[in-house]
Structure formats: C-alpha cells, structure tokens
Amino acid sequence: MKSIVVLISGRGSNLEAILKARLPVKIAAVVSNNPRAKGLSIAKAHGIETLVLDYKQFAGRAAFDAELASRIAAFKPDLIALAGFMLILGDSFVKRFAGRVINIHPSLLPAFPGLDTHAKALRAGVKIHGCTVHFVTSELDHGPIIVQAAVPVLEADDSETLAARVLEQEHRIYPQAIRWFAENRLVIENQCVRVMGAEAMDRALLSPGVDE
Numbered sequence: 554m555k556s557i558v559v560l561i562s563g564r565g566s567n568l569e570a571i572l573k574a575r576l577p578v579k580i581a582a583v584v585s586n587n588p589r590a591k592g593l594s595i596a597k598a599h600g601i602e603t604l605v606l607d608y609k610q611f612a613g614r615a616a617f618d619a620e621l622a623s624r625i626a627a628f629k630p631d632l633i634a635l636a637g638f639m640l641i642l643g644d645s646f647v648k649r650f651a652g653r654v655i656n657i658h659p660s661l662l663p664a665f666p667g668l669d670t671h672a673k674a675l676r677a678g679v680k681i682h683g684c685t686v687h688f689v690t691s692e693l694d695h696g697p698i699i700v701q702a703a704v705p706v707l708e709a710d711d712s713e714t715l716a717a718r719v720l721e722q723e724h725r726i727y728p729q730a731i732r733w734f735a736e737n738r739l740v741i742e743n744q745c746v747r748v749m750g751a752e753a754m755d756r757a758l759l760s761p762g763v764d765e
C-alpha cells in the first residue's frame with residue numbers, strides 16, 4: 554500500500570475529505586507549519602501522527618526547508634499531498650521529491666495562480682471557475698494537471714459563496730486524484746498527465762445557460 558504525507562496550514566477540510574474517502578493508502582503523517590492549524594485535530598481524531606514545524610523557529614527558509622524535507626523523508630512517503638499548505642516550497646524540496654508532490658488549487662489553472670482566486674475570478678468576470686489538482690514543480694501553481702472540476706459563477710456570488718461552491722468540488726477531486734496515484738494510473742508525458750483508463754465526460758457546462 555502506498556504511503557502518503559499530507560501537508561496543511563489551516564482548516565483541513567481537504568484533509569478531512571481525503572480521510573473520509575477511505576482511500577487504499579496509508580496516511581503516514583500530517584505535517585503543519587502552523588501549530589494552530591485546525592486540521593491537526595482532525596488528523597489526531599483519526600489516529601494519525603502529526604508533526605508541527607514552525608518556520609519562525611528556524612534560522613531561515615533554507616534551514617526550515619531542509620528540516621521539513623528530512624522529517625518528511627523519514628516517513629518514506631510515496632506521495633506528498635499539499636492540502637492548503639500556505640508556504641511556497643523551495644527548489645531543493647521540489648527537486649528532491651519530484652513527481653511525488655501534488656497540490657490542490659482553487660481555480661482552473663493556469664488561470665488565477667496565487668492567492669485570492671475567487672475574488673480574482675469575480676473581478677475578471679469569468680462565467681466558469683473551479684479547482685485543479687496538479688503535480689508541484691518549481692513554478693508556483695503550475696505543473697502537470699491531474700484533474701479539474703468546474704462550477705458556474707452565479708450573478709449573486711461573492712467570494713464566500715463562490716469559494717464554498719468550489720470547495721465542494723475540491724473535496725471530490727482531491728481524493729480521486731490520490732486514488733488514481735495509488736492505483737498507478739497517472740502517467741506524465743511531455744508535462745501533461747494521462748489518467749489511464751479514465752473516460753472524459755462528453756458534456757459541457759454552460760454558464761449562463763443558453764436558450765435552446
């Protein structure tokens with residue numbers, strides 16, 4: 554069974570979705586850079602080992618990254634899943650675990666990398682928004698895309714209502730992506746991911762809906 558380490562910084566709702574999905578993986582540990590992350594209690598409630606590394610206690614980011622990498626490596630993970638981990642991982646970390654780190658981002662990448670994605674989507678006036686699970690590379694919020702889910706942007710939306718609609722989809726696609734990884738179904742070819750044996754849905758999401 555593949556082993557995974559989940560990195561969090563806060564609420565932990567994606568972590569909870571991963572745990573509830575009862576995936577065929579061993580969650581070796583949940584690691585947080587934030588001692589007050591709510592997700593830590595979710596992990597403990599599931600009997601999962603937790604580790605807190607507060608970067609403020611380190612001489613600098615390089616020292617923090619090195620310690621983070623070696624503590625994570627000690628769990629011998631096949632996969633590292635970033636689930637609301639709010640620090641940007643340094644190059645050496647990303648290179649050390651290349652092809653084994655995935656992230657969930659609350660937009661349809663490559664649109665809206667970085668923070669405040671829902672406000673950015675509303676400002677841009679897009680009609681369809683969503684979320685992306687992707688492999689992590691040195692470039693922030695880039696990297697081969699595994700799966701995306703799209704939702705309509707409604708006229709009455711504000712950042713909160715839009716975030717809630719997207720989050721519901723995050724909780725579907727992140728466990729799904731991890732399941733595919735566990736089943737060895739993800740193949741990266743020319744910076745693109747092929748999901749072996751997955752059928753694309755041949756249905757369009759139109760927003761606003763059109764009169765037929």
Ligand code: GRF
Nearest residue numbers: 564565566567637657658659
């Ligand atoms: C999610 O919206 C995720 O896409 C982003 O940070 C948020 C984390 O939420 N990277 P949670 O901690 O999983 O509830």
